[in-house]
Amino acid sequence: MHPYRALFEQSSTPLFVVERSAHEAMNVYANAAFRHAVGWVDDNSDMALASCFPLDVNNVLAAVYACDQQQTVQELMVTWADASRRWQLQLSPVVEGEYRAVYGALHELVLPFGESLDALLSQLPGFIYQLHYSLSGHWRYTYVGQRVEEMFGVSVEEALADAQTLLANIHPGDRDTVIASSLESARTLTPGKQEFRMFHRHGEMLWVEASDQPRREPDGSVLWTGYANDITQRKALEAALKSSEQRFRQLVEQANDIIYTLDADGMLTYISPNWPRILGHEVNEVLGRHMSFVLHPEDLEACRRYIENVFVTAEPQGLIEYRVQHANGEWRWHFTNGAPLLDEQGNVISFMGISHDITPRHEMEQRVLHLAQHDTLTDLPNRAMFFGELTKALRSGGQLAFLFIDLDNFKPVNDRWGHAVGDQLLKAAAQRMRARLRGTDMVGRIGGDEFVALLGGSVMKEDALAVAHQLCSALAEPFALLVGEVCVSASIGVALFPLHAKDEATLIHCADQAMYRAKAEGRNRAILYSACESGKTAGVASTD
Numbered sequence: 303m304h305p306y307r308a309l310f311e312q313s314s315t316p317l318f319v320v321e322r323s324a325h326e327a328m329n330v331y332a333n334a335a336f337r338h339a340v341g342w343v344d345d346n347s348d349m350a351l352a353s354c355f356p357l358d359v360n361n362v363l364a365a366v367y368a369c370d371q372q373q374t375v376q377e378l379m380v381t382w383a384d385a386s387r388r389w390q391l392q393l394s395p396v397v398e399g400e401y402r403a404v405y406g407a408l409h410e411l412v413l414p415f416g417e418s419l420d421a422l423l424s425q426l427p428g429f430i431y432q433l434h435y436s437l438s439g440h441w442r443y444t445y446v447g448q449r450v451e452e453m454f455g456v457s458v459e460e461a462l463a464d465a466q467t468l469l470a471n472i473h474p475g476d477r478d479t480v481i482a483s484s485l486e487s488a489r490t491l492t493p494g495k496q497e498f499r500m501f502h503r504h505g506e507m508l509w510v511e512a513s514d515q516p517r518r519e520p521d522g523s524v525l526w527t528g529y530a531n532d533i534t535q536r537k538a539l540e541a542a543l544k545s546s547e548q549r550f551r552q553l554v555e556q557a558n559d560i561i562y563t564l565d566a567d568g569m570l571t572y573i574s575p576n577w578p579r580i581l582g583h584e585v586n587e588v589l590g591r592h593m594s595f596v597l598h599p600e601d602l603e604a605c606r607r608y609i610e611n612v613f614v615t616a617e618p619q620g621l622i623e624y625r626v627q628h629a630n631g632e633w634r635w636h637f638t639n640g641a642p643l644l645d646e647q648g649n650v651i652s653f654m655g656i657s658h659d660i661t662p663r664h665e666m667e668q669r670v671l672h673l674a675q676h677d678t679l680t681d682l683p684n685r686a687m688f689f690g691e692l693t694k695a696l697r698s699g700g701q702l703a704f705l706f707i708d709l710d711n712f713k714p715v716n717d718r719w720g721h722a723v724g725d726q727l728l729k730a731a732a733q734r735m736r737a738r739l740r741g742t743d744m745v746g747r748i749g750g751d752e753f754v755a756l757l758g759g760s761v762m763k764e765d766a767l768a769v770a771h772q773l774c775s776a777l778a779e780p781f782a783l784l785v786g787e788v789c790v791s792a793s794i795g796v797a798l799f800p801l802h803a804k805d806e807a808t809l810i811h812c813a814d815q816a817m818y819r820a821k822a823e824g825r826n827r828a829i830l831y832s833a834c835e836s837g838k839t840a841g842v843a844s845t846d
Contacts, residue, residue, distance in 0.1 A: 428531030455503030582629025
C-alpha cells in the first residue's frame with residue numbers, strides 16, 4: 303500500500319474527502335475510522351455526507367462550501383443522537399491544479415456513556431449474528447441483527463428460518479473459500495476474519511467483512527458469534543486511491559494538524575510541510591532526528607512506551623498527550639492519535655501520528671485547577687489546598703511549625719470604609735506575608751481576616767518565633783490604601799509538630815489557643831503554645 307494512501311486509510315482518526323473539481327459536484331470518500339464512527343450509506347454524494355451529520359447537516363454543508371470557496375480552514379462542533387456524543391470537525395481546503403477538495407477530520411471530545419446494548423447495536427453499520435454448524439453439516443442462524451434486512455434485503459425471520467437465504471447469496475467466486483475457512487475455524491476453534499462478496503436480494507453486489515469467534519458446543523457442534531459489516535465503500539475507495547496517490551499526498555501535506563512518521567528507534571522519517579507553521583522548525587532541521595529533539599524530557603519515556611506498543615501490537619493505541627518545544631523555546635501541549643503503517647504482509651513498517659495542538663485546553667484546565675485551590679481575593683492557597691498540604695507534611699514525619707494568624711482591628715476598617723477597602727487591605731496583607739516567608743514555607747487564607755502558615759525544613763521553636771515576629775512587624779506597618787494610610791496588626795499563635803501535638807487537629811487547636819492568648823495579652827504579638835494554654839485562654843474571643 304502506498305504510504306500516502308495508508309496515511310489516509312489506516313489512520314485511527316476519522317477522515318473524509320469531499321471532491322469539488324466538477325461544478326456543483328460533491329464526491330465523498332471516507333476512511334474506515336470515519337465510516338465506523340458515524341455510519342455510512344451506500345453513496346458517494348453530498349447526501350451521504352449529510353446523512354452522517356443528521357443534527358448539524360446545514361452547518362456542515364455550509365462549512366464545506368465556505369472552506370472550498372474561501373480556501374480557509376473551518377472548524378465546528380457536531381453531535382449525534384441525543385447530543386451526548388460531541389466531536390470537533392476540522393475542514394481544510396486542498397487545491398492541486400484543477401483538482402479541488404475539502405479534507406475533513408473528526409476529533410472526539412466526549413464519549414457516550416450508558417447506552418443500552420440494543421441502542422448501541424442499532425448504531426453499528428453492520429449486524430451481529432450467531433451461526434450454528436451441526437455435526438451433520440447443517441447451517442442454522444440462532445441470532446441475526448435487525449440490520450441484515452437493510453444490507454441484504456432478507457428479513458430476520460427469513461434468515462432464522464433458513465440460513466441459505468443468506469449463505470446462498472455469497473458470490474460464487476468466493477463461496478468455496480468462505481466455506482473452507484469456516485470449516486477450518488470449526489476444526490481448530492480459531493477466530494476468523496474474511497472479506498468476500500455477497501449479493502443483495504435485488505441483485506446488487508457488495509463487499510462484506512465478517513469476523514467470527516467459534517465455540518464448541520456440548521454435543522460437538524460449533525457456534526460462531528460474529529459481526530458482518532458492509533465494506534463496499536472502502537473497497538471502492540481503495541480502487542480509486544490506486545490512481546490518485548498524488549491527490550492524497552496533497553491532502554496529507556495540507557492538513558491542519560501535523561502528520562509524521564517514526565521508525566522503531568523513534569527517528570522522524572516524515573513530517574508534513576505544515577510543521578514550520580505550527581512548531582517553527584524548518585523541515586530539514588527535523589527530518590532524521592530523534593523525537594527527543596522536541597519532546598519534553600518528562601514526557602519522553604511515556605511516548606517511547608506508546609510508540610513501542612504500536613510496533614509490538616500492530617494496533618492503534620488511542621490518544622497520548624505530551625509537550626513539544628516550539629522553535630522559539632515555548633512548550634506546547636499536543637496529543638497524538640498513533641497508528642501502525644503496515645506493508646502488504648501486515649508487518650509494521652512505521653509509526654504514523656497525527657499531532658493536534660491542545661495548549662489552549664490545557665491552559666484552561668490549569669486556570670480552573672488554580673481557581674479551585676486558591677482564594678479568589680488574595681490568590682493564596684485556600685482552606686482545602688492548605689490543609690491538604692499540611693496533611694502531607696505531617697505524614698512525612700519531619701519537624702514543622704504551624705502559625706494561626708488573625709488580623710487585629712480589621713472589623714473597624716470594614717465598618718468605617720466599607721468592604722472594598724477591607725478587601726484591598728487583605729490583598730496587601732497577603733502580599734506582605736508571602737514576601738516575608740521563606741521558600742520552604744506556605745501561607746494561606748482560610749476565611750475573613752484569618753490566615754495560616756506552615757513553616758517546614760525541620761524548624762526549631764526559636765526559628766518559628768523569629769518568623770512569626772517578622773510577620774507581626776510587617777503587618778504592623780501602615781498600609782497605603784485608596785483612602786490613605788490604614789493601620790492594623792496581627793496576633794499570631796505558634797505550635798510545633800511533634801513537640802506540641804502529634805496529629806493535625808491537635809496542632810491546629812494548639813496554634814489557635816496561642817493566638818487567643820496573644821489577643822488577650824494586648825495583640826500585635828506572636829506567642830508560642832504552652833501546655834497551660836487551654837486554661838489561660840478559656841472564654842477569650844476575638845471580634846475583629
